[in-house]
Amino acid sequence: MTDTATDNKSAPTGAKSGVDWWAETKGVFWLVLAVLGFHSFVAKPFYIPSESMMPGLLVGDRLVVTKYPYGWSFVSPTFHLLPFIRGRVWGKMPERGDVVIAAPPGVKEDYIKRVIGLPGDRLEVRNGTVILNGVPVKRAPVRYDLIPVDANATCNETDYPGLKMRARDGKEYCRMPIVRETLPNGRSYDTIDLGYKYDSDDYAAITIPAGHVFLMGDNRDRSADSRFSLEDRGLGGPVPWENLGGRAEFITFSLDGTTQLLNPLTWFTALRPGRVGRSLHPVQSE
Numbered sequence: 001m002t003d004t005a006t007d008n009k010s011a012p013t014g015a016k017s018g019v020d021w022w023a024e025t026k027g028v029f030w031l032v033l034a035v036l037g038f039h040s041f042v043a044k045p046f047y048i049p050s051e052s053m054m055p056g057l058l059v060g061d062r063l064v065v066t067k068y069p070y071g072w073s074f075v076s077p078t079f080h081l082l083p084f085i086r087g088r089v090w091g092k093m094p095e096r097g098d099v100v101i102a103a104p105p106g107v108k109e110d111y112i113k114r115v116i117g118l119p120g121d122r123l124e125v126r127n128g129t130v131i132l133n134g135v136p137v138k139r140a141p142v143r144y145d146l147i148p149v150d151a152n153a154t155c156n157e158t159d160y161p162g163l164k165m166r167a168r169d170g171k172e173y174c175r176m177p178i179v180r181e182t183l184p185n186g187r188s189y190d191t192i193d194l195g196y197k198y199d200s201d202d203y204a205a206i207t208i209p210a211g212h213v214f215l216m217g218d219n220r221d222r223s224a225d226s227r228f229s230l231e232d233r234g235l236g237g238p239v240p241w242e243n244l245g246g247r248a249e250f251i252t253f254s255l256d257g258t259t260q261l262l263n264p265l266t267w268f269t270a271l272r273p274g275r276v277g278r279s280l281h282p283v284q285s286e
Contacts, residue, residue: 040077041067046101046112046248051153052217052224053099053112055145055176055190056280060152060255060272063280065101065246070094073242080108088242093118094213097187097282099248102215104235110245111235113225114189117214124205125227128193128220131205132184140180142193146173150272151257159222160194187282194221203227212238248280 038044048061057063067076071091074082080103094100094115101110117123122133130137148171149155155164155174163175177195182188198221208214215235217223228234254275260266 036078039067041072043067043249044078044246045252046110048112051159051222052219053114054192054219054222055147055178056099056218057112057251058147058153058254058272058275060257061251061275062253062255063251064249066249067246069098069247070100070241070244073244075103075243075245084242086242091241093241094244094247095187096183096185097189099280099282100215101245101248102235102239103243103245104230105240105243106230111215111225112248113215113217113223113235115213116183116216116226117208117238119208119210119212121208121214122205123203123208123214125201125203128201130181130216135184137184138182140182142177142179142195144175145178145190147176148173148272152255182285183282186285188285189218189282192219192221196221200227206238208238211241213241213244214238250280251275251278 043064043066046063046065048057048059048063051059069092071088073088073091074080074085084105096115096118098115099112100115101112103110116130117132124131126136129139146165146167147153147155149164153174155172157164160174160176164172165175166172176192178190179193180188181191200221200223214226214237216225216227224232224234226235226237226239228236230236254272255270256272257270258266259270
């Protein structure tokens with residue numbers, strides 16, 4: 001008698017067929033939660049949508065904002081869903097000159113500005129010069145820097161009359177009037193002063209309340225900041241420190257506005273050379 005071979009093969013014990021959708025869903029959930037947690041409490045990317053912080057920051061810059069330097073508050077989560085809650089966890093007041101993101105009171109949107117005044121300071125702006133505690137902030141003589149014109153930095157005639165020029169290399173530039181400003185703590189940075197008379201050139205003297213900071217954009221004549229009301233899309237005066245979302249650290253990369261999603265080549269040709277890794281901390285004088 002001969003043995004008969006069978007074609008039936010038993011499946012390995014414990015083997016499962018198909019996709020475990022529940023396990024996949026849980027994996028995605030924890031991944032999203034980890035990313036949101038990192039963005040909310042450690043650091044997050046930030047995109048520059050306006051010219052208010054020129055010349056240091058251009059439209060199209062991508063940068064890193066750290067969340068922990070001043071502690072955490074109700075605006076720290078990635079999405080501003082919480083109501084105003086007074087105070088900060090492990091809170092610390094920023095230094096003059098820090099570049100910060102802040103949400104105007106009652107607004108679910110982040111602005112990026114520079115800290116100029118701290119609690120208790122007497123601050124005013126007179127003919128474009130910031131005066132802190134009765135002493136004008138030191139301003140260097142005007143110099144002119146050439147900022148390349150591109151799709152994200154157009155140097156339009158309405159905002160920057162007469163400043164667009166063509167250089168010997170055949171390229172267009174915006175010949176910006178730059179004023180180096182140095183705060184009382186010795187930290188300095190560049191600002192733009194267009195030299196004309198604007199409403200933003202004068203701001204009546206105020207004493208900054210406890211727990212508040214006064215923020216201004218470096219492009220002084222093109223920035224809606226603490227000098228302007230909420231109705232004018234400004235910050236409505238000194239900003240509660242609870243509304244600070246973090247400190248800007250450095251530029252990761254910058255695009256000139258010519259990127260086309262379906263053309264991978266433009267992902268590289270649109271990069272602005274020389275801006276990668278640029279620090280956003282002010283220079284500290286000796």
